[in-house]
Amino acid sequence: MSALAEAAPAPEPLAAPKPVTMAAALNRALRDAMAEDDRVVVYGEDVGPLGGVFRVTDGLQADFGEERIWDSPLAEAGIVGTAVGMAMYGLRPVVEMQFDAFSYPAFEQIVSHVAKMRNRTKGRLPLPMVIRIPCAGAIGGVEHHSDSSEAYWTATPGLTVVTPSNPADAYSMLREAIASDDPVVFMEPKSRYWAKAELALPVETAPMDRALVLREGTDVTLLAYGPTVTTALDAATAAAEEGLSIEVVDLRSLSPFDDETVGRSVRKTSRAAVIHEAAQFGGYGAEVAARVTERNFHWLAEPVLRIAGFDIPYPSPKLEAFHLPTADRVLQALAAWDWDLA
């Protein structure tokens, strides 16, 4: 993050903390990055006058003009593919996919080019770009608006995949993603866009490749990311009332995985569970469970649990509540362990 630290002072460096939504924090991160580095350009569907369907780019076109942020034609492969060309020329494009499922038309460009260009060219052509994806569900969206796509990106060598769970991280991690020389898939949990935190921006939190212990505990490690961090924290609060001490780790970086931070926690608690919205089968939780087990097997009293969506397509709005992991379901799942063995 040194580039960021050395950057020119942001507009209001001494602002007093005030309630900031994740959407606003992301907006500010884009604004500051664009102000500091004229290589940063932003485009996608509806990011211009509309400010994005989630308003993350609100007001940016008015301030930076159409040469820095503009509406592209409606074609995701086109958006990512042209971003590849722009990055080859030395720009730092930040593109928006409107929802996870609408990044799928860009799949080939992301997997066969974004992920591989540096490797293909032995590092001669780095591809600094950020693909922002409003991700996951719990927003009452109709079909295709609530997918979780992280398993696809994390299974692809060459991509860096991160996801903030709160406004401070949203700001700091997006700045770091834009400053990175690697292409970053930046997943923004839709259901957290409007959640607020008291914050004075700009802010620099931990490096984006590190997991963070958000709440300390001794009995269980809950590994969460993006939208499920709140779920984990809620579960920890509820569990505390029943005398169960839960440590909550916000993974933040899905690829790379912070083995160190997670391992330390798991070796302490000897029990771990990972929570995500996506279907369990083949989901990112599989990687988490597999690698945590691999590296900490003899410290584990019980198998790493995966508390995830069912192995079904994401359901319609009226049914999503039954599909998504809740704090209750987390606690219920933990109860399945044989606690006497501990």
Add this chain to the structure above:
Amino acid sequence: MSALAEAAPAPEPLAAPKPVTMAAALNRALRDAMAEDDRVVVYGEDVGPLGGVFRVTDGLQADFGEERIWDSPLAEAGIVGTAVGMAMYGLRPVVEMQFDAFSYPAFEQIVSHVAKMRNRTKGRLPLPMVIRIPCAGAIGGVEHHSDSSEAYWTATPGLTVVTPSNPADAYSMLREAIASDDPVVFMEPKSRYWAKAELALPVETAPMDRALVLREGTDVTLLAYGPTVTTALDAATAAAEEGLSIEVVDLRSLSPFDDETVGRSVRKTSRAAVIHEAAQFGGYGAEVAARVTERNFHWLAEPVLRIAGFDIPYPSPKLEAFHLPTADRVLQALAAWDWDLA
């Protein structure tokens, strides 16, 4: 497989066993399916007069005509998307993606439609179709010709994903896939296309959703699929010389996963490893390791190992040998376990 069992007699039911390659077995499976069921149509790039770049459709157009098997325009989303429409009308399209990486343009159609149509329509519109993907590497192919894409498909609820490792299964499983009312991603290990087995076709092996124990053993369970089954068998042979008894399980079905067969083996040996070509991180082996551990934790003496490709883009021909798991590397990996603990 009852539909298949009841099917009309195949052309040469009493043929004597003779050496048959996987490519020939697949060709025969297509031929028999087309002969028995006129709803079966086959199309894709170069499947007509050329017979496919791997010759799997060799001679079929000459025998069945252009209304049953034909060359489509060069566009994978187009191929899969039109197959969706054909299946909606009651045909049973079998389409070919030329290589894993060239299925990526069809990603949206596969994930957002093929996988979801039955669910979306509450079962009113089943989507019987087979997407054949010549998969994985070890054929000296230049970039994009050796990807392993199974992690993408297995992470997608609604898809059935199977892969044969030998000619007999290739025939039987492809017949079953075509007869299935579910869409099936059928992964054909390129490096095994020309491997032969003594075989009298037609043949019916185990149902395609079952894993099979190919070699019994008592000390370790090796879980392999597609191209790595041979690797596992080779490792088992080599290990036997050193007094280590390895059980080899051919997973065959990647989604669903045969927990029962695998669990039985693992509980017997108390040690398991999964082998695949794809990068380890986020690969299908993560699901295997996670679910085997989840369900058999207290029977396991050691963590489930993943013996996989490195976490890098698939390398160029001259370097692939260093990337791919070999029997030696398997044995080396097993040595990492603390055998005294057993």
Add this chain to the structure above:
Amino acid sequence: MSLNVELPPTRTLPPEKPLRLLDNAGHAVTGRDTGGFALPELDTLVELYRRMVVARRFDVQVTALTRQGRLATYPSALGQEACEIGAVSALDAEDWLFPTYRESIALLTRGIDPAEILVAFRGDWHNGYDQRAHRTAAQATPLATQALHAVGLAHAARLRHDPIATLTFLGDGATSEGDAHEAFNFAAVWQTPTVFFVQNNQYAISVPLARQTRARTLADKAVGYGMPGYHVDGNDVAAVYAVTRAAVERARAGHGPTFIEGVTYRVESHTNSDDPTRYRQAREVEHWKRRDPIERLEKYLVSEGALGDELRAEIAEAADGLAARTREAMSAEPHVSPLELFDHVYAAPRRQLAEQRERLAAELEASGGVR
């Protein structure tokens, strides 16, 4: 309701002036601008009028219900009735329709029950009607993807020697997607009986047409696929109907696909959660409101003496009746059954889903069925 117009050879560009049979004042157009198409018979026009009025009433009602929170979302087709009703009315019952989220009123015209149409937008399930019975695919969300389904189904029908056509709607924005291109091309190369009806309503959410294409007309694209292309006034239901009907008949007769662009306007916001004041002027909306497709036909019918007070009252009553039924259906508690989540994922039963179903069943039992 059949027309017989010889379609032009493929290698020509459509006139830049949209084809119309009724001008905005409701006068019948004659001469060049009709492209050789004749005004449909009066009873056909009356029926189209009735359908448009009913459709609009439905659309307005559903938008209101959505504002009241009865639906999760609703993409209105207000102002696009001529395209939606005109095109769909040109289909026969055995033809297949491939609609998008925008085409709820087309589905209504197709005879689908309002409550079934709205299942998806209420959020009860992804889709609520019987595709096969209505020969209408589920409303597509991933843009342009359904166009390929329409081509595939058409080709399957052709292989089966069933003389049917398929019609797919696309938005102006959706024409930018790769899938649209592949659909146009597959249809042309395979000569499938497919009609591509592009509703150029000037916007893709907030993005205006000028940022979507540099083609003079979207119909210009057709020639690049070797397919006839029509550039039609999409607020003239007579023209939309006549051209689409000819295309459908051409398709059924085995002469391949047709591309039709209907030039129209999305009067409402993209969906209820959109704020169009951010990207367009009220003036522009007003301009288009003055080119209302229903008023245009109404003027003509009145001038022809085909629309009297009695008929008007009858249609209004039908529209009100439908609106009432829709309100009623949307105020009834929806039927959702959580355990059904596991029922339609695969044809072959999966143990892992059975296990998950059991877990949910136990949870529901413990909680009394609520979450």
Add this chain to the structure above:
Amino acid sequence: MSLNVELPPTRTLPPEKPLRLLDNAGHAVTGRDTGGFALPELDTLVELYRRMVVARRFDVQVTALTRQGRLATYPSALGQEACEIGAVSALDAEDWLFPTYRESIALLTRGIDPAEILVAFRGDWHNGYDQRAHRTAAQATPLATQALHAVGLAHAARLRHDPIATLTFLGDGATSEGDAHEAFNFAAVWQTPTVFFVQNNQYAISVPLARQTRARTLADKAVGYGMPGYHVDGNDVAAVYAVTRAAVERARAGHGPTFIEGVTYRVESHTNSDDPTRYRQAREVEHWKRRDPIERLEKYLVSEGALGDELRAEIAEAADGLAARTREAMSAEPHVSPLELFDHVYAAPRRQLAEQRERLAAELEASGGVR
């Protein structure tokens, strides 16, 4: 080497007869068929001739080396020299080229070292030359994907006010891909300085053009994007060069993209592992061999007295020299270092890769570096 031809307005279709400046007998064409383009100067044509001869020698040499097993694969451009050399020669050094696997000879013309070009086909690494230094992207395998890169880079240059153009090659088959469509459209809407050069060599592996498109010419597609389209005799290097040069200048001047179809023929198999006898007649190949692009120009140059024995010998010597250098380079043991597998995946170091690197290093040490 500069031309100044006014390109036509966008809404016209190219003549069905391909534009040519030299006919197959090597005579200069005059009148309508030249589309207003003038034959390049004689010294330009001599230089194009030289490049084509050298390119063919290289191509034939590499095909031979591939048959001997020295390369993993090689897609020959035999017969397509007029397109490849003509188009690339129209670029200036600061313009960017986006080639496919088919364009090795174009890279040669671009000044890239044969050994560096062949790194990918020998299988040493995915790519062997310096993209930035040569302003040439890696040869693309996933079809049509590179066209979007060409558009993006062109747009970036434009945002930077750098007056350069980008040129991307595409095959006839690749025009069917969604990415091709999106690239054409983005370029047109953004007015990027991009030239799309489609080499219509009649086949996509085994699939003939008629199964790829129903358009009368591929250049017909341009009008659907609001971009000028040219249908050019791709075995006439003079026409290819003149039209491409005009398009490049138009691009640099800020007037947007151009679509050029060069009609040519793939004389060799798709790659060395292909068997073209399965899908095409020897007769057809013979027909096209009689329209050889090099012979055509040769006839003209001879008739103009611009190609004497001395020059011929000099060119042959240059070609032989290159072939010899290529043979030599391909017989040297390639430099591959397994541990480099981990070096270029990410800019930010990853512990997990360091761990894997160590494992491989230990393995290599144990095995003496072989596998």
